[in-house]
Amino acid sequence: MSLKSLFTGxxxxxxxxxxxxxxxxxxxxxxxxxxxxxxxxxxxxKETGIKVVYDVFDSNEVLExxxxxxxxxxxxxxxxxxxxxxxxxxxxxxxxxKSKLSNMSNMWKEIEERVEKYDPGNKYSINYMWGTTGIxxxxxxxxxxxxxxxxxxxxxLILDPANMEKLKDCGVFVLDAPTETFPAxxxxxxxxxxxxxxxxxxxxxxxxxxxxxxxxxxxxxxxxNALANGDICVALGxxxxxxxxxxxxxxxxxxxxxxxxIPKEGALMxxxxxxxxxxxxxxEEALEFLNYIMRPDVMAKASNYVYYANGNKASQELLNDxxxxxxxxxxxxxxVQNLYTVTAYPPKVNRVVTRLWTAVKSGQ
Amino acid sequence: xxxxxxxxAPVKRSLGGWLxxxxxxxxxxxxxxxxxxxxxxxxxxxxxxAIPPYLPTFDFSEGWETFRENLSSFSLENYIWLTEDALYxxxxxxxxxxxxxxxxxxxxxxxxxxxxxxxxxQSWRPTLLMLxxxxxxxxxxxxxxxxxxxxxxxxxxxxxxxxxxxxxEPLVILNTNIAVYIGIVYSYLPFLVLPLYASLEKxxxxxxxxxxxLGCPPWKAFWKVTLPLSIPGMIxxxxxxxxxxxxxxxxxxxxxxxxxxxxxKTLWVEFFNNRDWPVSSAVAVILLMxxxxxxxxxxxxxxKMAEKNG
Numbered sequence: 059m060s061l062k063s064l065f066t067g068x069x070x071x072x073x074x075x076x077x078x079x080x081x082x083x084x085x086x087x088x089x090x091x092x093x094x095x096x097x098x099x100x101x102x103x104k105e106t107g108i109k110v111v112y113d114v115f116d117s118n119e120v121l122e123x124x125x126x127x128x129x130x131x132x133x134x135x136x137x138x139x140x141x142x143x144x145x146x147x148x149x150x151x152x153x154x155x156k157s158k159l160s161n162m163s164n165m166w167k168e169i170e171e172r173v174e175k176y177d178p179g180n181k182y183s184i185n186y187m188w189g190t191t192g193i194x195x196x197x198x199x200x201x202x203x204x205x206x207x208x209x210x211x212x213x214x215l216i217l218d219p220a221n222m223e224k225l226k227d228c229g230v231f232v233l234d235a236p237t238e239t240f241p242a243x244x245x246x247x248x249x250x251x252x253x254x255x256x257x258x259x260x261x262x263x264x265x266x267x268x269x270x271x272x273x274x275x276x277x278x279x280x281x282x283n284a285l286a287n288g289d290i291c292v293a294l295g296x297x298x299x300x301x302x303x304x305x306x307x308x309x310x311x312x313x314x315x316x317x318x319x320i321p322k323e324g325a326l327m328x329x330x331x332x333x334x335x336x337x338x339x340x341x342e343e344a345l346e347f348l349n350y351i352m353r354p355d356v357m358a359k360a361s362n363y364v365y366y367a368n369g370n371k372a373s374q375e376l377l378n379d380x381x382x383x384x385x386x387x388x389x390x391x392x393x394v395q396n397l398y399t400v401t402a403y404p405p406k407v408n409r410v411v412t413r414l415w416t417a418v419k420s421g422q
Numbered sequence: 423x424x425x426x427x428x429x430x431a432p433v434k435r436s437l438g439g440w441l442x443x444x445x446x447x448x449x450x451x452x453x454x455x456x457x458x459x460x461x462x463x464x465x466x467x468x469x470x471x472a473i474p475p476y477l478p479t480f481d482f483s484e485g486w487e488t489f490r491e492n493l494s495s496f497s498l499e500n501y502i503w504l505t506e507d508a509l510y511x512x513x514x515x516x517x518x519x520x521x522x523x524x525x526x527x528x529x530x531x532x533x534x535x536x537x538x539x540x541x542x543x544q545s546w547r548p549t550l551l552m553l554x555x556x557x558x559x560x561x562x563x564x565x566x567x568x569x570x571x572x573x574x575x576x577x578x579x580x581x582x583x584x585x586x587x588x589x590x591e592p593l594v595i596l597n598t599n600i601a602v603y604i605g606i607v608y609s610y611l612p613f614l615v616l617p618l619y620a621s622l623e624k625x626x627x628x629x630x631x632x633x634x635x636l637g638c639p640p641w642k643a644f645w646k647v648t649l650p651l652s653i654p655g656m657i658x659x660x661x662x663x664x665x666x667x668x669x670x671x672x673x674x675x676x677x678x679x680x681x682x683x684x685x686x687k688t689l690w691v692e693f694f695n696n697r698d699w700p701v702s703s704a705v706a707v708i709l710l711m712x713x714x715x716x717x718x719x720x721x722x723x724x725x726k727m728a729e730k731n732g
Contacts, residue, residue, distance in 0.1 A: 117694075122694075122697060123693065123694050123697055126472075126474060126475045126697060127474060128473045144471055147471045148471045148472050148475065149472070149473060150473060275680065276680050408696055408697075409701075412691060412695045412696045413507065413509065415695075416688075420680060420681050420683055421681050
């Protein structure tokens with residue numbers, strides 16, 4: 059083969075590859091682990107011919123670090139509201155072209171209004187799921203330790219040392235997420251859960267320090283299995299995760315009954331939002347994906363699978379009864395009034411919060 | 423002129439020779455100095471809400487003037503912050519203690535292994551060597567995960583001890599510092615055994631014969647001949663264990679508890695939870711100083727000793 063024919067061959071090959079790439083449309087999605095019914099992705103590919111490359115993370119921090127480093131290669135990411143607002147400020151996302159999102163009309167106005175706090179005008183993101191941070195508990199064991207009138211509907215269950223000393227041997231896990239634990243402690247103290255005042259944050263840290271000796275582990279996902287297996291009694295956790303534990307225990311029929319309660323003091327309401335990074339390679343495909351997700355039947359399928367409420371009003375008729383009818387997932391109007399939201403910590407405050415949280419965890 | 427020629431003559435080298443000498447320096451420049459300078463540069467910046475999350479970014483593209491302006495805005499503020507917070511010093515100290523203790527334990531376990539290998543019949547040695555290297559064929563992460571299964575309360579170890587009647591209650595090992603020691607010693611043992619084995623194997627057997635001929639009992643011959651001659655291998659092995667162990671993240675994260683304080687974990691929190699790249703870079707620069715300065719001093723000392731003896 060002469061050099062020239064080799065060159066022509068290579069050129070032809072590269073042309074073919076180019077054509078193949080053009081046909082092979084893909085979208086790279088980066089979502090939380092255990093957070094979607096995988097058949098939704100398969101259906102999407104069947105319908106649109108767009109291949110979904112799906113990857114998962116388990117903490118907002120990891121996602122944010124990747125986004126701030128830039129060049130992630132992801133086309134759709136799912137940060138939580140507080141993180142989203144800071145990322146919008148940093149210029150991570152591209153504005154959504156709403157002319158391509160015809161299903162936007164299905165969305166739930168109330169949720170969109172609440173999300174305005176993080177994403178003014180809902181310019182950069184759509185709601186995927188929302189939920190609360192509350193108490194997951196093993197019904198029988200907690201009664202055994204604290205008696206019939208155990209305060210399972212109060213933050214005092216986890217933040218009052220008197221209760222915690224009794225629960226210690228039974229096992230208590232707490233989310234390893236200061237953005238969740240500090241607002242809870244502030245609320246328990248009757249302070250503003252969204253406080254950025256270092257002195258108040260220090261008080262919140264003291265509340266956690268007082269119960270720290272009775273906490274077995276700080277972790278943001280292990281409590282699902284631990285609750286379901288009956289290894290622990292109580293966990294401060296995310297609503298859907300606790301409900302997954304409840305169902306796993308029921309399926310396993312292992313004599314463990316898990317329940318979720320929204321504390322009467324009020325609970326943190328959070329929103330996981332889908333957004334498109336500014337440096338995404340497949341923006342068209344990403345928009346098609348978001349539009350597909352906003353279809354009522356798709357969103358209902360997702361919620362029926364993960365046991366979280368979604369921000370899609372039209373999907374509600376299609377939800378299973380054990381989802382739409384469960385006040386732990388779709389709280390009553392009265393409870394909703396009691397839910398609060400928080401905003402992101404500015405960098406210097408964030409440093410103080412993380413430092414305080416490390417001190418709580420390490421028992422220093 | 424004459425003098426110069428005279429001096430240069432004995433070290434006159436071809437281009438290839440120079441390249442050969444330059445290689446290690448080039449290696450150092452690309453894989454050590456350049457990354458270090460990048461990290462050092464970030465450590466002088468300030469955290470910001472941007473991509474990347476620090477300012478100034480020290481970019482040449484905006485011209486010389488902006489570059490000089492940026493240069494003047496660099497500060498040592500992050501280093502001052504490190505001195506003000508006891509957490510960092512406690513992390514450094516506890517990392518060094520954990521790494522040093524693990525290194526000693528590894529040496530105590532690894533020396534007999536390496537010695538046994540070196541004294542075994544020639545035909546066995548390749549097999550034994552293979553056995554030491556074999557664990558590397560499985561992913562490091564999976565091997566550390568396996569220890570969770572062994573050490574947890576309902577794990578294999580506790581089940582074994584309970585069934586043998588040696589204990590009445592399961593031992594709490596997982597999520598404590600003991601588990602971290604076990605993990606480090608297990609993971610880094612081959613790094614100590616291999617260089618030690620190499621230096622023990624090269625040992626001249628006639629020296630031991632001479633000692634025996636001169637009436638030296640075997641244990642004394644070991645103490646007076648084998649042990650001193652294997653010191654270079656021991657030092658190399660200990661460095662290979664100690665240095666990575668100080669900055670270890672995976673083992674304390676998976677096996678340690680929330681009160682296990684190690685600089686690798688502190689760095690992770692600083693980088694991911696605080697997304698404070700400047701401070702985490704400062705932590706990394708100090709860690710490097712803590713490791714490099716004593717090692718360089720030690721090497722110099724060794725070299726001087728060698729020159730004196732030689």
